Amino acid sequence: MTAQRACALSELEQDTPLRVVLDGKPIAVVRDSNDVVHAIGDTCTHGDISLAEGFVEGETLECWAHGSAFSLVTGKPLNLPAFEPVPVYTVTIDGDDVLIDPSATVAA
Structure with a gap:
């Protein structure tokens, strides 16, 4: 598949x-500091x-419900209670469009 807007x-x-x-996959898009x-x-x-309801600090996104923070770069949880990573997708910027390929994840 190819990147989508x-x-x-x-x-x-x-x-x-x-x-x-x-493509049916919920994705949190973040523009960091x-x-x-x-x-x-x-x-x-x-x-x-939904992590998109959470808090961004540096290169982390924290779940508002239980406080697990995930690396925006690797998807790995940085603290408990989460211990499984979330997928990370490649982002391409084309003019004012943010393009993501939901079928391809980045290897951490």
């Missing part, structure tokens, strides 16, 4: 996750909670 770059507020669904755009699986592996 997830949103406009101008829609992304810094450190504020945006939930998108591509360094203006880097990340895309990770939007479902916390601990409690089936």
